[in-house]
Amino acid sequence: MTSMPKPKISKHLPTNALGLTIRNYEGVMSTLCAGCGHDSVTAALVQAFWELNLAPESAAKVSGIGCSSKTTAYFMGQSHGINCVHGRMPSVATGANAVNGDLHYIGISGDGDSLSIGFGQFAHAIRRNLNMLYMIENNGVYGLTKGQFSASADIGTKSKKGLANEQTPIDPCVQALTLGAGFVARSFSGDKSQLVPLIKAALMHKGFAVIDVISPCVTFNDHAGSTKSYAHTYKYYHPLVHTDFVAQADEITGAPDEDGLLSVTLHDGGVLRLRQTESDYDPRDRAQAIETLMTPSDSGEIRTGLLYLNEDMGDMHASNSLPARPLNTIPQDVLCPGSEALAKLQARYR
């Protein structure tokens, strides 16, 4: 952390369509360790929200417990938010989403919060196809309790004391794919050129969008022998797909017929432009995505990018026929039919 908050200087900064500078999307001072990947993820979220011209108050930030879950305080101080029980963020997000589907839900979680204590919650949020961006800030350790291996630690990765992990890791992207998530991506806190378009696309995707972000723990898991250090990630970093998000309002330029370029229109009219960086990878092919992730790479490469996308799934609101209007905009007399209606209902069970 730093000794003081970032001074609010914005004279040099451009404004977006709402007349806001990127400063208006920042939050309070981060208390994470200096160099923590999570702070970069925070900065990427800030940038994506600013670029999308979304009002800060149109977002609801939800998180559980952990270093990652603290970060919701560090961006968009003017948004809604709750920091709830460990691993139970998806339930709270479900409730919030059910009563107000108009907000952009941003869930921030970690490998502990999602893959250990909250594993079941994570799975069922995907099943419900909750319309939210679900970020896993994945560093392979429990940083807040001094660096024990988490469920995402790779076999053979070394702890700070030099001990190797022997348990099988849980890959959140494989889990999300097998559970039926419609938007699955992996990225790296050190590459905002990849992460920011992914966040923008995920926010515009109607349904559950998970981004597993490798976000190194600078204090407990950034040494030689760690497979989630900055140096290791940079060395084996391998984008499978290059993602460009073009918002509906932006002019679409460039070469659409470039080799390997694939355009996918999102539900809001924005366009995702995907370019293969390796032959024959099609992010619309779920089986291929699972196979690719489950096939160990000889060179140890870390496959990143938008791994899978399916825009044709109905989200929780659609499948449960929930009201389109947020409950807080529905007049009280409509929302609550009154004691007469209650009496009628109760009469049916007599």
Added chain:
Amino acid sequence: MKPTDVKDPDYFHKVVDCQWACPAHTPVPEYIRLIAQGKFTEAYLVNRRSNVFPGILGRVCDRPCEPACRRGRVEEEPVAICRLKRVAADHRDEVAHLVPQRPERTNGKKIALVGAGPASLTVANDLAPLGYECTVFEAMHRPGGLMISNIPAFRLPEEVLDEEIGYIEKMGVEIKLNHRVESLKALKDEGYDAIFIGSGAPKGKDLKIEGRDEAEANIHIGIEWLENVAFEHTKAIGKKVLIIGVGNTAMDCCRTSLRLGADDVKVMARKPREFFKASPWELEDAEEENVEILVNHSPKRFVVENGKLTGMEFELMEYQLDESGRITDTKVAGRKIIPCDDVILAIGQENAFPWIERDAGIEFDKWGVPIVDETTHESTVKGVFFGGDSAFGPKNIIWAVEHGHQAAISIHKHCQGESVAERMPRGLNLNSAKMGVNEWMYSNAFDASDRREMPLVELKQRLADRRKEVEVGFTDEQIITEVQRCLNCDVQTVFEAPLCKECDACLDICPVDCLSIVPAAEEADLRQTLRVPANNTEQAVYVSEPLRDTGRVMVKDEDLCLHCGLCAERCPTSAWDMQDADIFIPHAIEEAEGVAAE
């Protein structure tokens, strides 16, 4: 683009915009920090080493530092650097024993200095303590040059002048007053080892238009008139006064007129306001005293009735400007007579050397300006040096001081038989400012306060007494606030590429988004690939060696950096460090002692 060489003393010097802009390279942030610590005497002495006259310059400096100040780019107003200089001078203790002293014995070398203005006095200040026997020849009955004759006492009290000139006299410098040098040849014949000419630009320009001769009694040349007022030869002026010209001398003339009995003073400008030569703050000060400034009035003739000046006729001008603000077309839209009792001409001044014989060997250009080397200040005659306004035409006090410093180095080398062209280079000492975790040896917090306003003496009171100093000086509260506005630009961000792990922490925390990690490219392209394009090409971009993991480069746009140190606080490996850059500017004493930068 090649990695930036931060060992080049000029690189970090340019980042300290104020110090770079100051002709004498006063280490501004350093003395502001000393003021912040209540070390006024030390702050005064740091100033004095560079600019010799902190009390004088703290009131009347042309302040090239302030338009350059980074703070003016970050928000609206620069730090009140000049005001703070005066704070150091006002609040210091006795310094007579701390300034350079008269040497025990002289070295036998005799130096003649012509004119007791800031240039000559600086030469004497630098050379006398080294043992040189300095004799200053001054035509007036008081030393100070234009500082006493042209700058009104309500801006610069005589006591301040006397005190700071007094320190130099006490070094054993002889100032011969009422002693006008009439012949360079005769002076040379007196056997001086070197001659320094700092005789200023003493000739005010005249305006030879219709009626000039008939109205002679009521038309005054600005700098001559100010001198007559200063030495009390002139004690009154008419009720209605027109000032022709809109430079700083014009501002002194209009404000002085008000103090001599005028009640309707107009400054007549030929062009629109953006072309005014006067410093913005001097214009404000005059307007604050209800001086009216009329634009687009071009003088046509003096109106004389019954042998007496009654007014002046002007052509009313209209100008067409292009996008860059240049005049593309001029039109006369009409004429107008403005009644007046007196006119003061403040339309510029020129060098004048009636005392330098044309066969004395000094070459002049076609405008009558001597040909002088810009570095050594030597004329076309070996051993004869020029400085101040007499060297390259009218500038200001702080330039005169710097000329004096450079000429003193040349005179020392000349007298020691060394080449005047081979001079000690500037140097740089960099020391980490880190004191502990997130603790620095300077206050790195950003203070958002606005610039403090100088309190002034009430209008009626100041007009009643020509000598009453208008500016009161900062209050304690103002000092405390203003010092914190300084961004400490001399505490530099220094980057060690091999330590960087590209975690982006510095990029994310930077409050002015001046850091980027990008693929290496040529400068013009590189500037456009940064997170905020570096479009101010007057400011450098700092480019690192290629980084370990990706081969990209760390780039810092120096333009808006707050020097807040957050990049260094957020850096997990101390690849970024805040380091105090001490810029070493050699003077004659370092040349004499052979002490370069450590």
